[in-house]
Amino acid sequence: MERMDDTSEGAAPHPQGPPGRPLDSRAELSEFLRSRRARLQPQDVGLTGFGRHRRVPGLRREELAQLAGVSVAYYTRLEQGNGRNVSSEVLDAIARALRLTDAEHAHLTRLAKPKALKKKRAARRQHMRPALQRLLDSVDGTPAYVVGRRSDILAWNAAAAALFGDWGELAPKDRNWARICFLDARARDFFVDWEQKASDIVSYLRMDAGCYPNDTELSALVGELSVKSDEFRRLWATHDVKEKGHGVxxxxxxxxxxxxxxxxxxxxxxxxxxxxxxxxxxPGSPSAQGLRLLASWGRDASSVGSGAR
Structure with a gap:
C-alpha cells in the first residue's frame, strides 16, 4: 500500500469557497466520500449492524475500511481530504466498497488525484464549430441543441427554440440550464418532473467541478445559485454526480x-x-403531433411564445 501523508483529525474545509474562487478539491473529496458512505447501511453490504443506536448515518469509517481492505487510519486520512499519494488500486477498492457508479468512480479519482488532470484552466469562452450549427439547422422538426461546460447552451435549432423558448433573446450568460432551471419560475411549470431535471443539472455540474476544479466561472455560478436558490443548495449538498445520457x-x-x-x-x-x-x-403519439405543430410554428423561432427558456 502506498504511503499517505498524515493530516489533522479536524473536518475538511467547507466545499464551497467564495464565489469566483476555485473549488477546494480536498474539501470536495472529503464531502463526497462522507456522502457516499452515509447512503449505505451495514445490511446493504453484508455486514451485521450491531447496536440499535448508531451515531452516524450509514456505514461507519471502520466498516468501510474493512470492506475496502485498508486500515481505518488510512481511510480516515483519505476522507479528510488527503488523497495525494493514494494508489489507483486503493481507490478502486473503495469505489467497490461504496458501490459507486462508473461516473462516481471517475469523479472520486479526479478528486483524489487532481494532479493527474490536465494542467489547464477551463477556457473562459466555449467555441462551437460552424458546421455544427449547420447540422442543427438541417434537422428539421427535431429539437436539438449543443450544451457545453457548466450547462451552457451553445447552439440550437428552430425546433428547440419552438419547444424551449428562444434562447437568443437571453443574454449569453443566461443561456445556461442551471440558471434557467433554478432562477426562471417558468421552468417549474414547463418541466412536469422539475425535481428530476434540477437534480440532473446539479449532478452534471458536480462532474464538471471534478474535471475542472480551477474553473472560476463554474465556482461563481455555484456561488450565485447557492445564494439565490434553496433547492440548488440542497441538491448541491448531496454530492451526486452523473454523466449526460438518455431518458424521457x-x-x-x-x-x-x-x-x-x-x-x-x-x-x-x-x-x-x-x-x-x-x-x-x-411515432403516432399525441406528443409527435404536438412536435409537428411546434415545428410548423417554430421555423421562425421568434414568433413562438415562451417555454422554459
Whole structure:
C-alpha cells in the first residue's frame, strides 16, 4: 500500500469557497466520500449492524475500511481530504466498497488525484464549430441543441427554440440550464418532473467541478445559485454526480400542452465537453403531433411564445 501523508483529525474545509474562487478539491473529496458512505447501511453490504443506536448515518469509517481492505487510519486520512499519494488500486477498492457508479468512480479519482488532470484552466469562452450549427439547422422538426461546460447552451435549432423558448433573446450568460432551471419560475411549470431535471443539472455540474476544479466561472455560478436558490443548495449538498445520457422528459408547453419526449445525448468526438442533445416523440403519439405543430410554428423561432427558456 502506498504511503499517505498524515493530516489533522479536524473536518475538511467547507466545499464551497467564495464565489469566483476555485473549488477546494480536498474539501470536495472529503464531502463526497462522507456522502457516499452515509447512503449505505451495514445490511446493504453484508455486514451485521450491531447496536440499535448508531451515531452516524450509514456505514461507519471502520466498516468501510474493512470492506475496502485498508486500515481505518488510512481511510480516515483519505476522507479528510488527503488523497495525494493514494494508489489507483486503493481507490478502486473503495469505489467497490461504496458501490459507486462508473461516473462516481471517475469523479472520486479526479478528486483524489487532481494532479493527474490536465494542467489547464477551463477556457473562459466555449467555441462551437460552424458546421455544427449547420447540422442543427438541417434537422428539421427535431429539437436539438449543443450544451457545453457548466450547462451552457451553445447552439440550437428552430425546433428547440419552438419547444424551449428562444434562447437568443437571453443574454449569453443566461443561456445556461442551471440558471434557467433554478432562477426562471417558468421552468417549474414547463418541466412536469422539475425535481428530476434540477437534480440532473446539479449532478452534471458536480462532474464538471471534478474535471475542472480551477474553473472560476463554474465556482461563481455555484456561488450565485447557492445564494439565490434553496433547492440548488440542497441538491448541491448531496454530492451526486452523473454523466449526460438518455431518458424521457415530460413537458407542459403553453401552446401544445403536455409532451412526453425521449432524448439522446451524443458527446462530440473532438470536444468531450460538448454534447449534442436531441428530442423525439414516439411515432403516432399525441406528443409527435404536438412536435409537428411546434415545428410548423417554430421555423421562425421568434414568433413562438415562451417555454422554459
Amino acid at each position: 422528459k415530460r413537458m407542459r408547453h403553453p401552446l401544445v400542452g403536455e409532451l412526453t419526449l425521449s432524448y439522446e445525448t451524443l458527446r462530440l468526438p473532438d470536444d468531450c465537453d460538448q454534447s449534442l442533445v436531441m428530442y423525439h416523440a414516439e
